[in-house]
Amino acid sequence: MAERIIELRDISKSYGQVYALGGVNLSVDRGEVVGLIGDNGAGKSTLIKILSGVVKPTSGEILVRGKPVTGWSAARSRDAGIETVFQDRALAVQQTIVRNIFMGRELTGFMGFLKVNKEIEEASRLMREIGFTSKVFTPHSIVGQLSGGERQGVAIARAIYKQAELIILDEPTTALSLTETAKVFHFVRQVRASGRSILFIGHNIHHVFDIADRFVVLDRGKVALTADRTEVKSAEDLINFMEDVAHPGGLPGLHDAGDAERAVR
Amino acid sequence: MSKTMEPDLQSSLGGEAARPEWKHPSDHWLRGFVIDNRAALGTLAVFIVMMAVFLVANPTVFTTWYLYSSVLTTLPVALFVVVPLVFVVTCGEIDLSFPATMGFASWVFALVVQAGYDPFLGIAAAIVTGTLLGFLVGSLVVYGGLSSLIATLGMNFLLRGLIQIINEGKSTALTGLADSWAYKIFSSQVWGIPVQIFWALAFVVLSAMLYNRHRFGAQVRVVGDNPDSAQQMGIDVKRVRVKVFVFVGIGAAIAGTFSVMINFTWWPTAGDGYLLPVLASVFVGGTPTWGGIGTVAGGAIGAVTVAFIQTGVVAAGLSGFYVQFFNGLIIILSLLGHKWNQARYR
Numbered sequence: 001m002a003e004r005i006i007e008l009r010d011i012s013k014s015y016g017q018v019y020a021l022g023g024v025n026l027s028v029d030r031g032e033v034v035g036l037i038g039d040n041g042a043g044k045s046t047l048i049k050i051l052s053g054v055v056k057p058t059s060g061e062i063l064v065r066g067k068p069v070t071g072w073s074a075a076r077s078r079d080a081g082i083e084t085v086f087q088d089r090a091l092a093v094q095q096t097i098v099r100n101i102f103m104g105r106e107l108t109g110f111m112g113f114l115k116v117n118k119e120i121e122e123a124s125r126l127m128r129e130i131g132f133t134s135k136v137f138t139p140h141s142i143v144g145q146l147s148g149g150e151r152q153g154v155a156i157a158r159a160i161y162k163q164a165e166l167i168i169l170d171e172p173t174t175a176l177s178l179t180e181t182a183k184v185f186h187f188v189r190q191v192r193a194s195g196r197s198i199l200f201i202g203h204n205i206h207h208v209f210d211i212a213d214r215f216v217v218l219d220r221g222k223v224a225l226t227a228d229r230t231e232v233k234s235a236e237d238l239i240n241f242m243e244d245v246a247h248p249g250g251l252p253g254l255h256d257a258g259d260a261e262r263a264v265r
Numbered sequence: 266m267s268k269t270m271e272p273d274l275q276s277s278l279g280g281e282a283a284r285p286e287w288k289h290p291s292d293h294w295l296r297g298f299v300i301d302n303r304a305a306l307g308t309l310a311v312f313i314v315m316m317a318v319f320l321v322a323n324p325t326v327f328t329t330w331y332l333y334s335s336v337l338t339t340l341p342v343a344l345f346v347v348v349p350l351v352f353v354v355t356c357g358e359i360d361l362s363f364p365a366t367m368g369f370a371s372w373v374f375a376l377v378v379q380a381g382y383d384p385f386l387g388i389a390a391a392i393v394t395g396t397l398l399g400f401l402v403g404s405l406v407v408y409g410g411l412s413s414l415i416a417t418l419g420m421n422f423l424l425r426g427l428i429q430i431i432n433e434g435k436s437t438a439l440t441g442l443a444d445s446w447a448y449k450i451f452s453s454q455v456w457g458i459p460v461q462i463f464w465a466l467a468f469v470v471l472s473a474m475l476y477n478r479h480r481f482g483a484q485v486r487v488v489g490d491n492p493d494s495a496q497q498m499g500i501d502v503k504r505v506r507v508k509v510f511v512f513v514g515i516g517a518a519i520a521g522t523f524s525v526m527i528n529f530t531w532w533p534t535a536g537d538g539y540l541l542p543v544l545a546s547v548f549v550g551g552t553p554t555w556g557g558i559g560t561v562a563g564g565a566i567g568a569v570t571v572a573f574i575q576t577g578v579v580a581a582g583l584s585g586f587y588v589q590f591f592n593g594l595i596i597i598l599s600l601l602g603h604k605w606n607q608a609r610y611r
Contacts, residue, residue: 088493092486094486103500105498105499106484108479114480144611
């Protein structure tokens with residue numbers, strides 16, 4: 001069995017009286033793509049923030065490669081090889097691709113001067129690794145000239161630097177067109193092919209279904225379903241399941257889940 | 266939906282990904298150079314056109330060396346503040362306190378020299394003063410969470426007021442300066458060329474490297490571009506912001522000292538006249554107001570342009586009343602040119 005990169009055991013998080021997460025178990029193995037699905041307010045973003053160390057859980061245990069960790073923080077998370085691509089991508093759009101990839105960790109030599117050639121070389125390597133190449137731009141191109149999907153590529157290329165083992169992608173396809181979404185999936189597949197693990201968060205079930213090996217459905221702060229890809233026949237299955245979880249017994253006036261789905265559309 | 270995405274992916278991306286190398290028009294070095302430096306080159310074009318007009322208007326004056334010699338004596342003073350201001354504006358801030366810092370640091374220089382110490386010691390003391398004042402102004406803006414436009418304007422009045430209160434408007438003559446080594450090195454002439462310009466050029470080149478090829482410059486640009494992202498990627502945004510104000514403090518101290526060495530006299534108003542020409546130089550040079558990008562070389566050429574307007578208008582035979590008009594004309598034309606020349610990405 002593949003090595004377990006990170007495991008969350010019985011994680012709870014409450015903001016005052018409000019429970020965002022109530023006893024969540026989640027794990028990601030090496031080379032695995034886990035799709036995390038859930039409606040707005042299900043606790044997805046809280047879970048991501050806990051994984052990336054930005055938010056500390058109220059209770060529960062975090063294990064990195066089987067060992068429990070104490071003093072979990074953003075720095076510890078990154079040290080453990082976990083990189084998060086946040087929804088807003090955190091790019092400086094007037095700068096070049098190279099400057100964005102090395103933002104905050106510039107490669108420097110003599111007296112803090114940049115190793116420009118080394119940076120370009122490394123940036124090219126990272127971009128190639130995720131299949132982020134084109135004849136219309138170079139590592140010198142300004143990020144502002146790129147499309148939404150390509151900008152996501154810059155963020156992903158930055159994330160895989162430093163031998164990151166787990167990449168958390170927070171809604172990477174939000175507000176992207178179909179072709180742009182396809183580009184992002186292309187990058188994600190390349191990352192998976194390199195043996196890294198991915199936690200893919202989305203609320204578009206079709207997108208998540210396309211990419212993930214395993215699905216975790218979050219509902220109102222709890223894991224409602226964990227299923228391998230083999231157990232789920234189609235995206236419709238997942239949609240039906242989520243409908244059932246959200247409205248036990250079906251929506252009033254509808255007779256089966258298919259109706260519910262049509263109604264949603 | 267999922268079915269249709271697959272073939273699309275293969276046709277549009279699989280093909281491109283298979284190509285091993287990037288090819289881009291800017292890969293050609295000359296074209297890449299022009300694209301990377303279009304703001305600075307635009308400023309250079311403005312300068313050349315302006316000088317051509319002057320030369321046609323009055324060929325005799327504009328071919329005499331004296332005119333250039335006088336500009337080359339005073340221009341360096343401006344350059345020492347224009348260049349650090351490019352960093353400040355790139356970082357998304359502004360510093361209007363540099364004239365008072367020039368006055369304050371050069372006052373310290375004058376005091377040290379007047380007390381009989383070596384001018385080199387005076388220069389060192391001035392630079393330390395400038396550093397401290399820059400740190401003070403920067404900390405006030407950054408840690409006090411104040412608007413840099415208003416806070417630095419306030420500091421400019423405050424520091425200048427302090428100088429005036431203590432000196433009661435009296436100037437200090439530094440007669441012994443002319444015989445000193447410091448004067449020979451920093452303020453004399455070599456082959457008829459004012460030596461200040463060489464120091465200023467070295468400063469510009471070093472700063473351009475700092476801006477384009479150093480971690481400091483890279484972080485200044487990123488912070489000015491998107492401070493939230495910079496923070497997320499682990500850059501100490503506040504520290505970077507304070508550093509740019511410190512840089513202005515150091516530049517202003519050097520500028521103030523140079524201006525005193527030209528005149529052998531320190532006035533309580535030292536530096537005051539530089540506020541508007543220096544600001545104009547930064548923006549004429551092609552550094553936009555919104556932060557994230559800028560050009561040190563352009564700023565330097567902007568300073569040269571602004572320095573020649575006054576000299577040029579008078580030398581071209583027009584009365585002094587035209588100076589302000591032409592100042593404004595050049596600023597507006599430059600801004601229009603830069604707007605057309607560079608796009609703002611969001």
